[in-house]
Amino acid sequence: MEFTSMFKFCGFASIFFVFLIHSLVRFFNSSRRKLPLPPGSLGWPYVGETFQLYSQNPNVYFASKQKRYGSIFKTHILGCPCVMISSPEAAKFVLVTRAHLFKPTYPASKERMLGKQAIFFHQGDYHAKLRKLVLRAFMPEALRNIVSDIEFIAKDSIKSWEDQLINTFQEMKTFVFNVALLAIFGKDEILYRDDLKRCYYILEKGYNSMPINLPGTLFHKSMKARKELAQILAKILSTRRQMKHDHNDLLGSFMGDKESLTDEQIADNIIGVIFAARDTTASVLTWILKYLSENPRVLQAVTEEQEAIIRSKEECSDERVLTWADTKKMPITSRVIQETLRIASVLSFTFREAVDDVEYEGYLIPKGWKVLPLFRNIHHSPDIFPEPEKFDPSRFEVAPKPNTFMPFGNGIHSCPGNELAKLEISVLLHHLTTKYRWSVVGAENGIQYGPFALPQNGLPIRLSPKKVTTPKSLSQVQE
Numbered sequence: 001m002e003f004t005s006m007f008k009f010c011g012f013a014s015i016f017f018v019f020l021i022h023s024l025v026r027f028f029n030s031s032r033r034k035l036p037l038p039p040g041s042l043g044w045p046y047v048g049e050t051f052q053l054y055s056q057n058p059n060v061y062f063a064s065k066q067k068r069y070g071s072i073f074k075t076h077i078l079g080c081p082c083v084m085i086s087s088p089e090a091a092k093f094v095l096v097t098r099a100h101l102f103k104p105t106y107p108a109s110k111e112r113m114l115g116k117q118a119i120f121f122h123q124g125d126y127h128a129k130l131r132k133l134v135l136r137a138f139m140p141e142a143l144r145n146i147v148s149d150i151e152f153i154a155k156d157s158i159k160s161w162e163d164q165l166i167n168t169f170q171e172m173k174t175f176v177f178n179v180a181l182l183a184i185f186g187k188d189e190i191l192y193r194d195d196l197k198r199c200y201y202i203l204e205k206g207y208n209s210m211p212i213n214l215p216g217t218l219f220h221k222s223m224k225a226r227k228e229l230a231q232i233l234a235k236i237l238s239t240r241r242q243m244k245h246d247h248n249d250l251l252g253s254f255m256g257d258k259e260s261l262t263d264e265q266i267a268d269n270i271i272g273v274i275f276a277a278r279d280t281t282a283s284v285l286t287w288i289l290k291y292l293s294e295n296p297r298v299l300q301a302v303t304e305e306q307e308a309i310i311r312s313k314e315e316c317s318d319e320r321v322l323t324w325a326d327t328k329k330m331p332i333t334s335r336v337i338q339e340t341l342r343i344a345s346v347l348s349f350t351f352r353e354a355v356d357d358v359e360y361e362g363y364l365i366p367k368g369w370k371v372l373p374l375f376r377n378i379h380h381s382p383d384i385f386p387e388p389e390k391f392d393p394s395r396f397e398v399a400p401k402p403n404t405f406m407p408f409g410n411g412i413h414s415c416p417g418n419e420l421a422k423l424e425i426s427v428l429l430h431h432l433t434t435k436y437r438w439s440v441v442g443a444e445n446g447i448q449y450g451p452f453a454l455p456q457n458g459l460p461i462r463l464s465p466k467k468v469t470t471p472k473s474l475s476q477v478q479e
């Protein structure tokens with residue numbers, strides 16, 4: 001009898017306990033539901049504030065919203081309710097400390113075009129595995145072996161611009177594309193360069209087109225080019241498997257025995273990496289040339305730093321090719337790169353989507369809403385970077401405070417190609433500043449707003465070799 005009462009008591013206690021937990025969960029969920037949404041306006045039904053954003057310089061839109069509502073506000077863009085955030089703390093919350101609550105999100109048409117299995121679209125184990133493989137190929141230990149090859153590509157590119165009127169952005173895109181192929185396929189890249197280039201350029205043209213897959217449309221042509229790219233990649237994979245050599249490039253990393261990536265996964269990620277590398281790095285290079293031409297003193301300081309590297313190599317009778325160690329002796333050049341990354345903020349923001357209702361600073365970010373960390377607003381905050389519109393590389397003589405400088409993002413999706421980007425920019429600047437001068441053609445002061453902000457018309461410049469002044473020989477001096 002005692003045993004039965006005990007049994008009944010335990011039964012009731014467990015039911016009561018489960019009920020209590022359930023009620024508490026409901027209570028907390030419902031109280032979270034009652035949290036207010038961030039301030040801001042959702043605009044017109046469905047279209048929201050899309051026209052306000054796209055009919056002007058998007059940075060003016062972001063800045064005016066921030067001024068009115070503060071560093072977290074709601075809006076409605078391209079059919080999606082969004083929360084935009086522009087404080088370092090909020091960006092850290094979304095990208096780092098609560099990254100698991102915010103998944104990356106892209107329009108379905110972009111996923112189809114780049115490939116659904118590409119790194120940017122994933123979270124969890126598959127993402128972590130890809131990230132490890134990409135980082136393995138782009139970490140300093142791997143990159144130090146390709147400095148001289150990058151230098152070869154840089155010299156070759158600049159040579160082809162000599163005494164020409166060039167569109168800086170377009171030419172930088174070609175340079176960055178060739179470096180990306182080198183980092184992905186190693187020296188084999190030269191064999192496939194033309195075919196890959198032809199297909200990739202068609203694919204890219206359709207990236208921002210209407211996603212209508214009918215014959216004749218840009219989107220259709222892009223999807224066809226994508227298929228052809230995958231076939232070329234399949235051919236490269238099969239040739240490598242037959243050769244059975246080890247390779248230290250990105251493809252070698254993806255093909256490692258233990259990795260068990262499918263050919264489709266490899267193709268999606270190679271196309272994805274080229275995409276991630278190209279316009280970003282090319283637009284930063286374009287802005288650097290613009291800022292250097294507008295700031296002769298900074299250009300002079302960079303040139304002297306680069307000339308000192310040449311002189312020290314001559315004195316030590318080192319090989320004339322640049323080494324990884326040389327690229328680490330460029331503090332002024334690095335600060336120019338940092339300041340350009342800050343002021344141009346070529347990726348003004350990124351997108352995430354809340355996977356659950358999330359509370360931030362007393363506001364509700366509802367499940368399914370897009371969340372946009374606004375990198376540019378943080379980089380242009382006068383409280384963090386005084387006189388933010390002034391190009392002043394010396395501000396980076398002191399390291400910026402944590403989470404205030406995020407040109408390469410932050411957290412688990414931050415850019416694994418940042419070392420490669422900085423390396424190729426430094427190598428190109430070494431040759432440009434020491435052997436060439438350039439001038440911007442036309443009064444190109446405007447900014448072009450597309451997916452990336454660019455100097456007007458891609459910055460047309462004319463580039464010419466510097467006149468080499470050979471010192472007089474001793475006998476000439478004595479005469």
Ligand code: HEM
Nearest residue numbers: 119120276277280281284350407408409413414415417421
């Ligand atoms: C100056 C040039 C570059 C800039 C400013 C830049 C910027 C960024 C940013 C901000 C992100 C994070 C996006 C997010 O969190 O949603 C990112 C991700 C990424 N970047 Fe870069 N990037 C540059 C160059 C490169 C290069 C050269 C490569 C490869 C060779 C590369 C490969 C990637 C990849 C694969 C990701 C996705 C990482 C992931 O999802 O885990 N990027 N980049």
